Amino acid sequence: MLRSVRFALAASVALAAPLAPAFAAETAAPVAAPAPPNISVLPAQPREIVATLSVTGTLTPRETVTVGTDVEGLRVRELLVDEGDEVKAGQVLARLETDIVDVNLARSASQVARAEAAITQARALVAEAEPTVVEAEASLKRTRSLSEKGIVGQDILDAKVSAAAAATARLASARQSVALAEADLAATRAERSELELRRSKAEIKAPTDGLVLRRAAQLGQVVSAAGGALFEIARDGLIELDADVSETALGRLRKGESAQVRVAGGSRVSGEVRLVSPRVDQASRLGRVRIALPRDPALRVGAFARAIVETARTTGVAVPRTAVNTGPKGDFVQIVSDGTVETRAVETGIATGNIVEIRSGLKPGETVVAVAGTFVRDGDKVTPVPAEVLETAEAAR
Template identity: 45%
Template sequence: MRALFSFLVAAGLALSAFAEDAAPAEDSGRAIPAVTLATARIAEMQARVPVSGTLVARQPVQIFPQVSGYEITEILVEAGDTVEKGAVLARLDSETLSALLAQAEAEYQRAEAGVSQAQSAIDATAAALTQAETSLRRMRQLRESGNVSQAVLDEAVAAEAAARAEAASAADGVGVARAALALAEASRRVARLNMQRAEIVAPVAGLVSARNAELGALSGAGSEPLFSLIAEGSVELAAEVIETALPGLAVGAPAEISVAGLGRIEGEVRLVPATVDPVTRLGLARIALDPDPRLRTGLFASGWVITARRQSVAIPAGAVLSDSGGDRVQVVEDGVVRTREVRAGLLWDGQREILEGVEEGETVIARSGAFFREGDRVREAAAAQQAPEQAADP
């Protein structure tokens, strides 16, 4: 029995020693996890706001006739034509307007003659008044010397008063004649303007977008304009923008717009929405587009407004881990994981901007960083793929 007990004790000691020697070997042979690594680099980062809408005229112009009731006798343009400022678009029947102008000219000439006549009357009454005043003075002298009777003097006084009244009346007549001349001049001016308005002209240069004028129709008979123009032919996008993106919009921000059937066209924000539709929660921005003769109002367009663009440190978006405690990144230094808090910024093209916490050139775990902790050892996935090949070599 004693010999059996001694054998068992010796065997136990041997097994214990073997276990102690085997443990480090097992630890040293444990596989190091392979991970996908990425290097922080300087890249362009952008913030974009999606927009969509319809092409509209930047400055629509409606042309109505300025004289009513006259037949349209000639139409010189069609929708789609480009016109210069002052170009004749249509003509109205001008026979009646010509007669009215001739009548106004005649009235003006008569009023001019009336002023001349009134002026002559003033001159005549002024001479008569002077003669009456001279006669009155002479009669008074003669009366003082007793050479004329009181009746003769009274007649001279009455004649002088009558001459004075006629002079005053003649002066008033000149005022009336001049007022009549001013009225005739205004009437002649209106007649001349109406004669000019028999030609419907373009108030600005631009593109004729619509023609409602018809030969034989009477001017002013309908509520629609005779012609509609797009000033300078400038077309822009009336873009709907979600309310949460409005604070980032600014006048002059660049835009990349895709127009149906035309492709990409560059532009910039011209107007920022001042209000938001309470039902759709959208604001309507205006985006000026680069000139292109293919642009047509009514076309659908969509695209992006670039609200921010800068060069920054960037890493793959999946490398940034976010939770209630903030953002963090698993940085790898000499094969060891170091958890580092960061301040993340823009997300663009699969990359995330790092404002603080990671410098250019540092290595981070690109994916599955949440499975590792501070101090874990890792190796790059590419090295793991090469290991079997190296082991197969003789």
């Protein structure tokens, strides 16, 4: 039994001996190390960066001029302009009926003539009374001299005194009549001037150049000062975009910044910021911005419009927004140098869309991890793959 076991073991060793070198060779072959993981990278490139802000609002006149009348009781006889018409300063917009005013002017003319005749008559009385006074005073003087010599009696002297006083009184009355007649003439002429002014205002004229926005006047309408405006005019035809902006964005806007405005319906015009409100509404937390626009017949007051305002423009190193991350010490990017990841602190600047300006900490041409801080850490070994290649591969799939 023991001999059989020994024989079996010897036979097994004999059979295994030819296979030992091959097995040893197979186990001694080197195993290849796994390649570092792929990571999407792209180069930091210098480019022009433009920061913009989108605002929305309504088209409105820069300045609205209301045109009315302060005459009472006249009817609209003729309308000469309509909404949308361009007008010049002094142009007649409408005419009112003047028949009542014309009748009053004719009556006033006769009153003026009568007042002038009264003045002439009163002046004639003055001219007549003046020599009488002179004659009466001279006669009184002579009589007083004779009375002092005892030639004439006291009764004659008293009669001369009375005559001189009466002549003086008549002269004063005549002069008062002249003053009264002149006052009546002045009052009558003032009334006539008022009627002439009233007649001149029967022609309602444009106070400025502009665009007629609204015509409230109607033929046959009886106008009055309390009746409100008859016309509304956009001064010089200038229309602006009146927009509300959040208080956080209001500080980014400056007067004179350019804007591209798109009006509802597809029209596009260029403008610039004319006014940035110095106050914010406490309820809505919004501030007003006015964007001046060029004169364009396609602009309609009251239409909705959207503006893209250019708030900053610079040329510098730029990377995608995803390449910038924020940590306890501030913003940072991850660069790949010789297959090794390095975390680099940076100072960011203008950000617009998916682009961020890097003001310091990164040089043009350095390779940046496309999505910072997500997959790799400082010191990791990676295989950089250009982001454009990956995008092409994804598109092919």
